[in-house]
Amino acid sequence: MDWKKEILSQVEKTYRCSFETAHLETTRKNDFLVRLSEILQKKADLILKQNQKDVRRCQKQNYSEAFIDRLLLTQERIRRMSSSLVNISNLEDPVGTIIRETIRPNGLLIKKIRVPIGVIAIIYESRPDVTIEATSLCIKSGNCVILRGGKEAVFSNLILVDCIKEALNLADINPEAVNFVKSGGRMGVRYMLSLNDFIDLIIPRGGESLIKTVVSLSTIPVIKHYKGVCHIYVDRDADIRMALNVCLNAKVQRPATCNAMETLLVHRDIAKTFLPEMAELFIKHRVEIRGCPETMKIISSAKPATERDWHEEYLDLIVSIRIVNSIEEAIGHINKYGTKHSDSIITSSNNSAEKFLREVDSACVYHNASTRFTDGGEFGFGAEIGISTDKIHARGPMALEELTTYKYMIYGNGQTRT
Amino acid sequence: MDWKKEILSQVEKTYRCSFETAHLETTRKNDFLVRLSEILQKKADLILKQNQKDVRRCQKQNYSEAFIDRLLLTQERIRRMSSSLVNISNLEDPVGTIIRETIRPNGLLIKKIRVPIGVIAIIYESRPDVTIEATSLCIKSGNCVILRGGKEAVFSNLILVDCIKEALNLADINPEAVNFVKSGGRMGVRYMLSLNDFIDLIIPRGGESLIKTVVSLSTIPVIKHYKGVCHIYVDRDADIRMALNVCLNAKVQRPATCNAMETLLVHRDIAKTFLPEMAELFIKHRVEIRGCPETMKIISSAKPATERDWHEEYLDLIVSIRIVNSIEEAIGHINKYGTKHSDSIITSSNNSAEKFLREVDSACVYHNASTRFTDGGEFGFGAEIGISTDKIHARGPMALEELTTYKYMIYGNGQTRT
Numbered sequence: 117m118d119w120k121k122e123i124l125s126q127v128e129k130t131y132r133c134s135f136e137t138a139h140l141e142t143t144r145k146n147d148f149l150v151r152l153s154e155i156l157q158k159k160a161d162l163i164l165k166q167n168q169k170d171v172r173r174c175q176k177q178n179y180s181e182a183f184i185d186r187l188l189l190t191q192e193r194i195r196r197m198s199s200s201l202v203n204i205s206n207l208e209d210p211v212g213t214i215i216r217e218t219i220r221p222n223g224l225l226i227k228k229i230r231v232p233i234g235v236i237a238i239i240y241e242s243r244p245d246v247t248i249e250a251t252s253l254c255i256k257s258g259n260c261v262i263l264r265g266g267k268e269a270v271f272s273n274l275i276l277v278d279c280i281k282e283a284l285n286l287a288d289i290n291p292e293a294v295n296f297v298k299s300g301g302r303m304g305v306r307y308m309l310s311l312n313d314f315i316d317l318i319i320p321r322g323g324e325s326l327i328k329t330v331v332s333l334s335t336i337p338v339i340k341h342y343k344g345v346c347h348i349y350v351d352r353d354a355d356i357r358m359a360l361n362v363c364l365n366a367k368v369q370r371p372a373t374c375n376a377m378e379t380l381l382v383h384r385d386i387a388k389t390f391l392p393e394m395a396e397l398f399i400k401h402r403v404e405i406r407g408c409p410e411t412m413k414i415i416s417s418a419k420p421a422t423e424r425d426w427h428e429e430y431l432d433l434i435v436s437i438r439i440v441n442s443i444e445e446a447i448g449h450i451n452k453y454g455t456k457h458s459d460s461i462i463t464s465s466n467n468s469a470e471k472f473l474r475e476v477d478s479a480c481v482y483h484n485a486s487t488r489f490t491d492g493g494e495f496g497f498g499a500e501i502g503i504s505t506d507k508i509h510a511r512g513p514m515a516l517e518e519l520t521t522y523k524y525m526i527y528g529n530g531q532t533r534t
Numbered sequence: 535m536d537w538k539k540e541i542l543s544q545v546e547k548t549y550r551c552s553f554e555t556a557h558l559e560t561t562r563k564n565d566f567l568v569r570l571s572e573i574l575q576k577k578a579d580l581i582l583k584q585n586q587k588d589v590r591r592c593q594k595q596n597y598s599e600a601f602i603d604r605l606l607l608t609q610e611r612i613r614r615m616s617s618s619l620v621n622i623s624n625l626e627d628p629v630g631t632i633i634r635e636t637i638r639p640n641g642l643l644i645k646k647i648r649v650p651i652g653v654i655a656i657i658y659e660s661r662p663d664v665t666i667e668a669t670s671l672c673i674k675s676g677n678c679v680i681l682r683g684g685k686e687a688v689f690s691n692l693i694l695v696d697c698i699k700e701a702l703n704l705a706d707i708n709p710e711a712v713n714f715v716k717s718g719g720r721m722g723v724r725y726m727l728s729l730n731d732f733i734d735l736i737i738p739r740g741g742e743s744l745i746k747t748v749v750s751l752s753t754i755p756v757i758k759h760y761k762g763v764c765h766i767y768v769d770r771d772a773d774i775r776m777a778l779n780v781c782l783n784a785k786v787q788r789p790a791t792c793n794a795m796e797t798l799l800v801h802r803d804i805a806k807t808f809l810p811e812m813a814e815l816f817i818k819h820r821v822e823i824r825g826c827p828e829t830m831k832i833i834s835s836a837k838p839a840t841e842r843d844w845h846e847e848y849l850d851l852i853v854s855i856r857i858v859n860s861i862e863e864a865i866g867h868i869n870k871y872g873t874k875h876s877d878s879i880i881t882s883s884n885n886s887a888e889k890f891l892r893e894v895d896s897a898c899v900y901h902n903a904s905t906r907f908t909d910g911g912e913f914g915f916g917a918e919i920g921i922s923t924d925k926i927h928a929r930g931p932m933a934l935e936e937l938t939t940y941k942y943m944i945y946g947n948g949q950t951r952t
Binding site for chain 1: 730756899904907914930945951
């Protein structure tokens with residue numbers, strides 16, 4: 117099987133390279149990012165030409181409009197990729213930071229130091245921007261990258277990987293630091309997921325079924341960026357103007373994102389004053405409302421919500437609304453139907469807010485703010501590789517620091533254990 | 535299948551309980567630990583009686599002496615478990631610590647807060663002390679625990695779990711916080727490893743084959759505590775007295791532990807002065823020496839080391855020795871044959887030490903000290919649930935802090951995203 121040999125050889129080369137990449141000086145990594153930024157600009161026409169091959173093939177095969185939009189590159193999108201590379205070059209390098217330092221009674225000095233993870237494999241769908249984004253964040257944090265992108269974007273990815281290799285060479289970095297693995301089809305992915313001696317972490321980027329497949333096949337740790345079924349709970353003590361404002365923002369500002377609100381929970385005592393105004397705003401913004409039976413009594417145009425709706429990530433101008441009897445019921449609903457992503461309470465009561473923030477088991481819990489802020493940029497990380505819905509290693513927005521691990525460096529003068 | 539129903543019901547109950555356990559006040563958790571400590575002392579005779587049932591059955595079935603030693607409880611061992619519970623009650627509670635706090639330009643206050651992971655399943659062999667140790671560390675860090683211990687220790691474990699439940703009740707903690715899952719045999723373990731909606735983390739405790747099986751079957755994140763093939767590299771610039779002292783300690787002080795030295799690497803330039811004295815000490819302490827061809831020229835009694843030896847965790851009074859031409863060769867050997875556990879360099883050169891500590895890709899890297907210090911107690915953590923050889927989430931000694939994750943609590947006054 118030639119593809120097996122090819123994958124193994126690429127993965128092994130990347131692994132061996134990881135021992136060098138881990139110790140690259142920051143200036144060299146930044147040089148790579150800036151060079152790549154320049155190359156993307158310079159080769160924009162060529163990149164667009166290759167991208168068009170992918171796009172046209174997918175159009176012929178009747179892929180959805182949304183799919184083709186994710187695949188499509190434009191001058192403007194290349195410009196944005198290029199400037200984001202410069203941004204990442206300006207971020208602080210997390211590698212080498214001392215996390216903690218202790219001197220033990222026996223004189224041993226123990227330093228806990230931030231180091232790269234090693235080899236990170238990104239398995240993603242046909243979004244060529246991920247090729248650049250994942251590479252830049254992994255290299256800046258001292259990791260090597262194995263890219264496995266969707267087959268529909270193969271021409272786009274191959275030209276982008278050429279640009280990456282050219283920039284690595286110019287920055288005097290071993291070009292094996294980034295490899296694009298394309299052979300073997302689905303069996304190739306399955307094989308990659310078994311190479312736990314050479315790959316330290318898998319980050320799948322894409323829909324739920326891609327992630328579930330990766331999790332079920334992988335013997336390598338996986339960090340999952342599952343869907344976001346995000347809630348806002350409008351408490352009895354909410355400021356109604358604020359609640360209207362925040363809920364509208366969380367639903368309509370960019371409904372296709374994972375941090376948009378999907379379900380609105382409203383305390384019974386405020387429902388009759390709050391919901392009619394909220395419904396009016398939603399309808400004005402063309403939001404379809406699906407409500408529980410109580411909601412339907414207040415909003416006559418609402419369709420009935422089914423059990424399925426509470427689980428649903430619409431990613432669209434649709435909202436489900438449920439009236440609850442208490443904050444406990446709201447928290448229970450979120451912990452049952454939510455995806456541990458982002459949830460918010462609107463209330464003037466600090467006690468209720470603290471209870472909600474403590475008891476809702478999600479990566480990001482908000483008091484009086486839109487769920488839309490769950491984002492590496494908004495958190496001040498300068499970038500993100502995704503939003504982890506996992507609880508192990510990294511939770512919420514994942515950026516440079518989350519792409520590192522640590523080691524203990526211990527300094528002695530001959531200590532032995534007794 | 536009755537066992538499936540039984541396991542699912544136990545796991546679901548534990549999961550539901552985890553929402554309470556996460557917010558327990560420290561005093562209640564400490565009360566549980568102290569009560570359990572008292573109960574173990576009070577019921578020592580009963581525990582020993584049940585343990586004897588397990589021991590006698592295994593003796594009849596000709597289990598190895600080492601196996602029976604791990605299974606065996608004694609008055610002294612119970613006393614030690616009991617006092618370790620009091621120690622853990624005195625450790626700081628990691629839950630609720632603010633890891634970081636930022637105010638964003640839009641006024642949002644973002645707090646990164648330490649929280650429990652949720653439900654942790656411990657899959658282990660027939661060591662009843664793990665039942666108490668894992669439970670105490672998990673509860674102190676606010677987690678719920680599912681225990682799946684080896685079938686040979688079932689009587690011991692059932693009485694210990696009775697003690698745990700009694701202590702939970704006395705401390706007014708929901709007794710579903712700890713459940714012992716015994717049904718279903720191997721299929722039961724496999725089924726448990728698929729319940730990723732209810733279990734957040736698996737920690738296998740035991741031999742390599744147990745861990746590999748768990749990794750290959752689990753869709754739940756696993757933190758692996760693999761074997762320790764630990765090295766000491768005696769550099770050209772080593773202080774010979776110190777090197778002799780540290781190497782002897784790392785090999786003979788407790789050879790059956792994962793942080794004992796298995797392979798000694800020696801720089802060619804120092805080999806002829808260092809190795810004869812080292813060999814004499816090893817032989818005096820009944821250590822069997824297996825050497826590379828160069829070593830055998832210096833130590834006549836050495837047996838030849840094979841390729842297999844460099845991979846081997848002897849856990850016994852055996853050492854493999856290899857002479858290397860440079861520090862690069864030493865680092866290369868460790869990164870090839872080591873298990874990312876603990877490795878040490880003995881040298882008077884700070885440059886060589888820094889190079890070694892930076893480039894050896896292990897959880898704990900030492901300068902002029904014995905590898906035997908890789909231990910939660912020696913690191914000042916007060917306890918440990920094991921030594922992670924993974925790079926994701928936790929590396930090296932894992933104690934209370936490593937049994938937690940974090941969440942972001944975000945405070946606003948009506949912020950929306952534009």
